Amino acid sequence: MTVPKIYEIPQWRQRPSLIHGFGSRQLRENDLRDLGAERGFQCLFLRQIHSDVFHVVREKPRNILRGDALVTDRCGFFLVIKTADCLPVFLVDESESVIAAVHCGWRGTLRRLLPQVVKEMGEHFGCTPDSLRAALGPAIGVECYPVGPDVRGLFRGAGHPLEIFNSNPLDPENWRLDLRAANRHQLLAAGLEKKRIHSVDRCTYCEENLHSFRRDGEKAGRMFNFIGLSCPKD
Numbered sequence: 001m002t003v004p005k006i007y008e009i010p011q012w013r014q015r016p017s018l019i020h021g022f023g024s025r026q027l028r029e030n031d032l033r034d035l036g037a038e039r040g041f042q043c044l045f046l047r048q049i050h051s052d053v054f055h056v057v058r059e060k061p062r063n064i065l066r067g068d069a070l071v072t073d074r075c076g077f078f079l080v081i082k083t084a085d086c087l088p089v090f091l092v093d094e095s096e097s098v099i100a101a102v103h104c105g106w107r108g109t110l111r112r113l114l115p116q117v118v119k120e121m122g123e124h125f126g127c128t129p130d131s132l133r134a135a136l137g138p139a140i141g142v143e144c145y146p147v148g149p150d151v152r153g154l155f156r157g158a159g160h161p162l163e164i165f166n167s168n169p170l171d172p173e174n175w176r177l178d179l180r181a182a183n184r185h186q187l188l189a190a191g192l193e194k195k196r197i198h199s200v201d202r203c204t205y206c207e208e209n210l211h212s213f214r215r216d217g218e219k220a221g222r223m224f225n226f227i228g229l230s231c232p233k234d
Contacts, residue, residue: 005031009135009198016230017096019078022088022137022200023224024209032224036078041228043078044070048103052111056124068103069117073125075231080224084211085204087139087179088225089114091121094131101227104139106147109182110154115190129191134198137225138210141203142166142178145214149173161185 006021053067079101086105121127164182
């Protein structure tokens with residue numbers, strides 16, 4: 001069986017101006033840089049800090065930016081998010097002129113990073129929620145993501161729906177967080193249409209082809225997830 005280097009959203013494959021991929025462990029950083037160079041893209045990485053900090057990029061930064069989301073309306077950039085259990089999310093305006101890449105760990109999810117990016121795309125570029133499409137990549141599945149009552153308490157205190165947690169009947173203090181459901185709920189609450197939210201439903205913990213910090217600890221690598229807009233040809 002051929003192991004894929006990247007996973008794509010089938011509905012996005014026919015969009016010639018949009019290049020995207022959720023990387024597996026087979027896609028290394030050099031592979032991504034080579035892919036970008038072949039297609040005329042520069043890779044923009046973040047120093048990810050599990051925050052609600054995001055950046056609107058109009059030109060290549062002089063230094064690596066600190067934060068967990070990038071937004072741009074410029075062609076020729078791969079916006080890159082690294083993950084090893086956290087949820088990578090891409091946003092695309094229907095006109096395919098504005099894109100975003102978002103790193104949604106539990107802390108960013110708690111702080112509602114994704115709706116903040118949706119709001120910024122509206123305020124900065126005029127995107128409306130009903131003009132946006134979203135893609136959720138591989139992440140740790142709910143059955144594999146136990147968290148303590150302290151984490152659940154933080155979400156509860158911040159007004160998140162507790163339906164994003166599953167409990168273990170044998171251990172009521174052992175809760176499991178559904179990162180995918182939590183961020184899907186936030187997208188819907190921000191005004192995106194359900195039919196415009198796509199997902200690669202793969203669990204990083206369960207699949208050996210994907211990196212998982214929970215499974216492998218400090219030995220875990222990182223997946224490279226990227227999205228970019230092609231520049232018009234002369």
